[in-house]
Amino acid sequence: MKGLIIFTEGEVNGAWDKTDDTPLNSAGGLIMKKKLCALLLILLICVSCSSKKTPDTTDDNYRVFYQIFVGSFSDSNGDGIGDLRGIINRIDYLNDGNVDSKSSLGVQGIWLTPIFKSPSYHKYDASDYYVIDPAFGTQDDLDELIRLCHERNMLVILDLAINHTAGDHEWFKQFTMAHQNNDTENKYYDYYVYALKDEKPVNRSFCDLNGTAETYECNFSYTMPELNFDNQDVRNEVLDIAAYYLAKGVDGFRFDAAKYVYLNNNPASTDFWKWYSNELRKIKKDIYLVGEVWSGDGETDLYVKEMNCFNFTVSGADGLIAKAVAGGNADTYAKYVVTYQDKIRKLNPDAMPIYFIANHDMDRAAGYLAVINGRAYIGANLYLLAPGSPFVYYGEEIGMKGARGSANTDANRRLAMLWGDGDSVKDPEGTTYDTANQINGTVSDQLQDKNSLLQHYMHLIRIRKNYPQIARGTYTQLNLENKNACGFAIEYEEETTYLIHNVSNTELIIKTDMFKEILEQAGLNESSYTKGELKIGPYTSVILK
Numbered sequence: 001m002k003g004l005i006i007f008t009e010g011e012v013n014g015a016w017d018k019t020d021d022t023p024l025n026s027a028g029g030l031i032m033k034k035k036l037c038a039l040l041l042i043l044l045i046c047v048s049c050s051s052k053k054t055p056d057t058t059d060d061n062y063r064v065f066y067q068i069f070v071g072s073f074s075d076s077n078g079d080g081i082g083d084l085r086g087i088i089n090r091i092d093y094l095n096d097g098n099v100d101s102k103s104s105l106g107v108q109g110i111w112l113t114p115i116f117k118s119p120s121y122h123k124y125d126a127s128d129y130y131v132i133d134p135a136f137g138t139q140d141d142l143d144e145l146i147r148l149c150h151e152r153n154m155l156v157i158l159d160l161a162i163n164h165t166a167g168d169h170e171w172f173k174q175f176t177m178a179h180q181n182n183d184t185e186n187k188y189y190d191y192y193v194y195a196l197k198d199e200k201p202v203n204r205s206f207c208d209l210n211g212t213a214e215t216y217e218c219n220f221s222y223t224m225p226e227l228n229f230d231n232q233d234v235r236n237e238v239l240d241i242a243a244y245y246l247a248k249g250v251d252g253f254r255f256d257a258a259k260y261v262y263l264n265n266n267p268a269s270t271d272f273w274k275w276y277s278n279e280l281r282k283i284k285k286d287i288y289l290v291g292e293v294w295s296g297d298g299e300t301d302l303y304v305k306e307m308n309c310f311n312f313t314v315s316g317a318d319g320l321i322a323k324a325v326a327g328g329n330a331d332t333y334a335k336y337v338v339t340y341q342d343k344i345r346k347l348n349p350d351a352m353p354i355y356f357i358a359n360h361d362m363d364r365a366a367g368y369l370a371v372i373n374g375r376a377y378i379g380a381n382l383y384l385l386a387p388g389s390p391f392v393y394y395g396e397e398i399g400m401k402g403a404r405g406s407a408n409t410d411a412n413r414r415l416a417m418l419w420g421d422g423d424s425v426k427d428p429e430g431t432t433y434d435t436a437n438q439i440n441g442t443v444s445d446q447l448q449d450k451n452s453l454l455q456h457y458m459h460l461i462r463i464r465k466n467y468p469q470i471a472r473g474t475y476t477q478l479n480l481e482n483k484n485a486c487g488f489a490i491e492y493e494e495e496t497t498y499l500i501h502n503v504s505n506t507e508l509i510i511k512t513d514m515f516k517e518i519l520e521q522a523g524l525n526e527s528s529y530t531k532g533e534l535k536i537g538p539y540t541s542v543i544l545k
């Protein structure tokens with residue numbers, strides 16, 4: 001049988017040693033056994049307390065977040081555009097305040113994609129940072145949403161796209177006028193990055209500024225002029241914007257396009273984020289900040305020193321999770337999780353891994369991890385049963401599909417949430433996705449099915465709450481000597497917990513007597529442990545002690 005591992009007693013110590021870069025301690029297995037005995041004793045004394053469910057009292061930032069693409073989530077007023085009142089109407093779906101709920105995801109924070117006034121459907125180009133886009137609602141709606149979230153111990157973070165504004169922002173109108181009139185005294189003359197046409201830098205994009213001999217920086221689009229962060233007035237503006245929303249009760253921010261602040265100049269960009277995040281921490285000490293530095297670790301590591309950053313190595317169709325689920329690469333994923341945690345903690349003691357499987361700029365996971373055969377389940381396990389603060393992109397929990405496709409449009413990655421209960425939210429403008437591909441069912445369907453992917457996500461989030469070590473512990477790798485399985489020893493508050501993923505379509509059998517019992521299992525298939533033999537079902541994970 002595929003995946004059979006047999007340990008003799010003598011092999012156990014070595015086989016279970018960690019396989020990271022630290023030298024192996026020959027007494028490691030012995031120490032682990034002693035710890036296990038101590039743990040057993042404590043557990044025997046404490047049998048009743050371990051079975052109690054504790055309320056969700058998370059008071060740190062090791063939280064599961066849910067990314068809401070606001071215009072596509074839930075529509076409250078029948079215009080087809082998702083809005084803040086729609087999110088309020090769906091608050092119980094996100095978190096109903098009951099830790100053991102079987103009808104609520106139980107997420108501990110939400111990331112709202114940009115909500116400020118903007119000419120685009122995605123709103124990543126603001127016309128006015130101080131006005132909620134009328135299509136999305138009002139400041140009162142935001143206040144109410146924040147209040148409801150805080151009642152349920154959920155954080156609210158806003159997407160702050162400050163690298164560029166919309167072309168119809170008042171600042172850019174003033175900037176353009178000032179340049180057309182050669183009015184260098186105008187306060188806005190230096191608000192955006194500009195250069196003479198024949199002197200523009202070659203490693204960034206510049207667009208002609210109408211009626212002048214000049215160009216302005218426009219790396220994303222000619223409608224998205226880039227702000228000049230060498231200008232202290234601009235820095236003060238973006239600080240004021242963040243301070244304004246923090247005063248409204250917002251808990252933090254997701255920073256869009258962090259490396260574009262000074263494109264192709266990481267020292268200048270990271271200096272900016274160092275200054276900015278430090279100023280924000282002066283306003284709110286425990287602020288939740290996460291940066292989008294869409295790059296490999298070599299570049300994101302530079303920014304992790306200043307703030308948490310999304311991890312783009314595990315995510316997406318080519319990421320380590322997809323490769324592990326495709327077969328033969330579970331070990332690569334596990335080795336990475338261990339080394340990444342160790343690495344970023346050294347770069348920044350406050351850093352957490354921020355894992356996710358897809359976001360609004362990526363094809364959805366259900367397109368490459370089928371729900372029907374269980375691959376989507378183990379894919380979810382690999383980012384939600386992992387250290388740090390993971391993000392679930394809306395719709396991933398129901399196996400919603402959506403890919404850029406031949407039409408080459410990101411709108412296909414941002415389709416209307418499939419509620420299945422008459423929500424009037426519609427797909428954004430420009431979508432070409434064939435709805436016949438949506439074969440995995442709606443929220444309503446999946447709430448009725450105890451084996452649905454949605455129930456699986458709820459279960460994973462409950463597991464994270466019941467086992468704080470999943471998010472916060474120190475991971476070392478177990479050597480399973482099997483390319484389709486991987487595992488970790490997780491050290492947290494003097495205790496060791498084990499996590500093993502069977503990333504294959506066959507049952508995994510491990511001959512071992514080192515565990516006490518299975519604490520939790522997550523997946524479509526059954527697992528069992530009797531002394532001497534651990535069986536883990538296909539595409540299933542177990543947590544053991």
Ligand SMILES: [Ca+2]
Nearest residue numbers: 075077081083
């Ligand atoms: Ca609406």
Ligand SMILES: [Ca+2]
Nearest residue numbers: 226260261262
């Ligand atoms: Ca820039």
